[in-house]
Amino acid sequence: QLQLQESGPGLVKPSETLSLTCTVSGDSISSSTYYWGWIRQPPGKGLEWIGNIYYSGTTYYNPSLESRVAISVDTSKNQFSLKLTSVTAADTAVYYCARVAHLVVIYYFDSWGQGTLVTVSS
């Protein structure tokens, strides 16, 4: 059974770098059928897509975050990671990792991690 688990610090200081890892179990991150994505949700607010990565390393980022975000993949560990630099209080959110299925040109986020709350505060 597929499981995605986010891990990383729950508290980050302003101007520092937020780093999270998503560990995938029950499936290979190298599968050609899937992309892998990050999404965040500020407390009490809606969902914001951060970016996707393919096992080959190809990435797609939200332009609103592109100057500060980097997503990478480690196929040997079956993990992918998120780095967000120069964080502010506005980056406080629950961060989710997810599997993105694709059937030719149809895409959908079919499995999500439980999410991890990251608070930006000094």
Added chain:
Amino acid sequence: DIQLTQSPSFLSASVGDRVTITCRASQAISSYLAWYQQKPGQAPKLLIYAASILQSGVPSRFSGSGSGTEFTLTISSLQPEDFATFYCQQLNSYPLTFGGGTKVQIK
């Protein structure tokens, strides 16, 4: 960016009611739309993809329709476990975007 506008933002309904949520896109997105359900403290759960395809394991009381710029999610007979917030998402083009959400509460 493609904007998604959901309506209503909030609705109050009773068990057994038929519920319809609308998602309008700022430009045509063919059928590249998904619907998710999110309960408090939980991750979103995929209900519908490609506008009308029911995800495996999702009850058949959920259905989706539409193409182009207007889409609907319908719950044919609302059940107690369906009270949650629902989001639409467009997957036609980057950046991927979500609607603002529709919170369904018990009347």
